[in-house]
Amino acid sequence: MQFPAHSISILVSNKPAALARIALVFSRRGYNIDSLVVSPTIDHSVSRMNIVARGNPEILAQIIQQLEKLIDVIQAKDHTSQNVVEKELALLKVRCKSEERTELLQICDHFKAITIDMTESSMIIQVTGYSDKIEAMLSLCKKFDIVEFVRTGKIIMMRGESET
Amino acid sequence: MAEKTLNGAQVMIECLKREGVDTIFGYPGGNVIPIFDAILDSDIKLILTRHEQGATHAADGYARVTGKTGVVLVTSGPGATNTLTGIYTAYMDSIPMVVFTGQTISPNLGTDAFQESDISGMSFPVVKHSYLVKNTNDLPRIIKEAFYIAHSGRQGPVLIDLPKDISSGPCTAPLDAEMDLPGYKVPDKAAQEQVEQTAATIKKAKKPLILAGHGAVMSGASRAVKELAEKLGSPVSSTLLGLGVFPANHELSLGMTGMHGTVAANKAIRECDLLISIGSRFDDRITARLSEFAKTCDVVHIDIDPAEYGKIIRPKHFLCGDAKIILEQLLPLVDKLDSEAWLKTVDGWKKKYPLSYPKQGSLRMQHVIHTLYEVTNGKAIVVADVGQHQMWTAQFFKCDYPGQLLNSGGAGTMGFGFPAAIGATLGNKTGFPVCAILGDGGFQMTLCELSTARTNNLPLKIFVMDNNFLGMVRQWQDLFYDKRYSGVLLENNPDFVKLAKAYDIEAFCINRNADAKRIIEKAMEINDRPVLIHCICEQEDAVFPMIPPGASIDDILTERPKTILEKPTGGT
Structure with a gap:
């Protein structure tokens, strides 16, 4: 069964290795990232990441909680089926x-x-x-x-x- | 004359002093020589272990008894990689620790330079946070952040990788730096409305059960847990790391729950109508078969880590914050429950299924532990390693004080016990003696630290439970693998008494039940240096009760079954 794609938006401090830490939260559960966009925001100390990933929605909810827990992550949200x-x-x-x-x-x-x-x-x-x-x-x-x-x-x- | 500019290493030591650090566990090497040089000019005590893994476990043990952050300093490359097991152990049990690793000079990063390892990268999955310092002037801020992160919220290890040009380069930044952690939030108390809703749920319960975990220990909530239990009239069971937060001798105590927990604690968790978990994360060793866990009760989950919400089970109420603060919010809102009948039932289980062991025959580890408990009157800090002796320590050393029993719970790291006991002895201010209870397997993984114990004249009692087997694995092979023993026989164990003497450490041997009391009493009288007690134990003993991994709580075994059991479906 193919799970629907989830659109996740993350605000992250612009620090080296922040991306590696975020990727690890997915990979430790064997989850793949379908697409990833990293870009600067108006505030130069903060970057925006947009991640698309597929998987069991309950597991993805946990992944987002665990992303939030990373020190460099300011916020992580799942915007799937939102406006x-x-x-x-x-x-x-x-x-x-x-x-x-x-x-x-x-x-x-x-x-x-x-x-x-x-x-x-x-x-x-x-x-x-x-x-x-x-x-x-x-x-x-x-x-x-x-x-x-x-x-x-x-x-x-x-x-x-x-x-x- | 202008003040002399400090180098990175000197600034680091200054910052450590500001964080209240008085002890560093470490091992030197080329890339940390500037820091070891700076330590010489400070009052900080350097404990030179004999292996970097030992340094991390010692810092862990030190942190567990003092409540302070343990500090480790090692060199780059292999020195750094050797700390990973200790860092992981601390991470799994949420122990505050800051690990400084040396690193090759910055221009060499990424070039496979001598003793270069990307330790910061390797550490990601097992640290709360990590830093690679690129600018000496960042050091005061990074060190301040590291200690704050390690010791706040859900505590944990933080790693700081320090290239040698950073530690030896000049630092002009002020020492009282501002932290810059926009993404780091520390929960403290729960929303009042949530607490009120929780109290309303609690009021309806007739069969309550409190599950006290490590979070309750770490937040210093033991008095609040006791108050809650007594106010509600609720029995209390503990996780392995929660033992001691509620007095084992209290009439409401059911002891440890989970795989090798008491029958009463496990039955209670199966039949309660309200489960209040205080700082437990529902490890698979607690839940047994998850599909059957907590299905008939309301669950109140109190945890400081928001990511624990729904990770294993979905509670009716999740109160995120410090256990002690939340219990203090909750206490005025709850009253005595109508739990008389339930308490009677639970008490019946306690009487029907007491923990016991055979008193005849060869020496039992249980007997040594029970005797130690009696000789010390329960007033000792006990550090266990991992395996059968650990479970028997949890069962037979009845802890009445939080932080009295230290062991590697989440990671189950063999080799943890001895160095952790060294750290615990160094940090111990309770006046209780520190006793390490070790298996012959785990002890041999880190026994090089006998030198550390001897050099520092630590009044540490080292009990080596020698059964010539890796007993817990042997037990599984016996129960589930048709007694096909593979890789569990420890042939040619050394004579541990002679071994201790080679390190100039006093040692005794116990090989009969009848000698245990006399020899333990003799060992407990030595308080100015370490003493080793070699216990030659029954070889093929097994820990019961036992819920086979992945099995239902109803399948709890109280003795060795006559038939071979199916291979377990659960993890470990």
Whole structure:
């Protein structure tokens, strides 16, 4: 059985090894991190981490409690099924001849993706949005020759004035 | 003339003095020479152990008897890695400790330099926090934070890795640094509303049971636990580390619960309608088969660590904070319960299933321990190692005072007992003698510390329970593995009396029940140096009661079964 993905947001002091300590809380239970985004916040002494992980919800709740316990972690919250904005950005490098371009551009148009690099034989497409949308576009592009694919991992923010 | 600038090592020693440190357990090496040099100019007592693991266990024992933070100082590389077992042991039992490790000079970090080890990285899973110091001016802040973290909230070990250029470089920062810990919160008392709801639940109970754990010991809650038990009319059982927080001789005491606990304590936990856990984390050695644990009762879980909430069982009420403070909040809100019938039932179990051992035949460890209890009138600090002798110590040395019985509970570290007893002797201010009760297996893991005990003329009684076996594993192989003994026979044990004498330590031997009292009395009279008592014991004895690992509490064994049992499903 595949557990649903959980979106976890962590505020952490900007200290060396904070990431390693956080990763260990997952790995000691044999849990995998699907995606991880670390970025600075307005306060330079604090970083934001967005983690997507799958697993038994009760175990994940414990993992979050144990993350909270780390000295460097200021707060850890599970935002799964809360009123949040979730975004990801992906880059897709496709090898395509000029006669294939039209179809690829139609797909881009549908997903509001943009081309950010184009040569005689290739293009790089940038797509943003929910993870599902990126998956959907990727699957339509599979008939082309995908050379590289990279995505940022999910970032999340609570809607309205609620704090993430 | 301007004041002389101190180097990192000197600043470290100054900061330790400010933290009230009077004793350091350590072992030198190339990368900590500047710090050992700085110690010479201070009043801090340096206890040179004979192995770094011994230094950590000694600091642990010292912390357990004094309530202060134990301090360890070792060198880099192997010196540092040798501390990991001791750090892990302290972590599992929430013991405050600060471990300083030397490190290669900062420019060498990550280059596989001589005696470089990423000890900070290795320590992550077994410390409350750790530091790698990159700037000498950070030292005052880091040391202040380390001691605060180690000794507050759920206590635990903190490691500080000190590159040699940091300890020998100049420090210009003021010594009274500000801490910078925005993510560290220390719970103290529970919300009043929660306490009131808890009290309402408690009032409905007719079959209450208090489970006193190590958290109650660490918060100094023993008087409050007693008050609560007497006010409610509730029996009290203890975890291994909670023994002594409630007097064993009190009529409401059921003794230890769990795998080798009393039948009464285990039956009570099975049949109570209210379980008030005070500073216990529901270890698998307590719960037995989890799916059947605490299913018919309301659970009140008092713990200082918010991450313990729901970790093992989901309580009706979770009160997060210091045990003593929370009990003081709770006490005015509760009254005597209608528990007369329950107390009668529990008392019946106590009478029907007393702890006992055979008095005839060869020398029993139980007899030695019981005799020690009688000779000292129960007024001793007892440090056990890990194994059968440990369980019998828990069963037959009836502790009336918190902190009276020290042992490695969560980690079950063989080799802990002897060095921990050395640390306990150094920190002991109770006037009680310190007695180490050790197995022949565990003692041989750290017996190099005989030198430490002798050098410091420690009045420590070292009981070596010698049955030529790793008794607890042998017992499991006997009960669950068709008596197929594998790797448990300790052939060629040394003559422990001669061994002690080689270290210039007085030693006696007991090999019959009849001699135990006389020899223990003689040993207890030696109070200016260590004494070793070699006890040659029954080889194939077994600890009962026993709940096989993973089994139900109902499956508790009170004697050796006639048939081979199924292999256990639980962990250990």
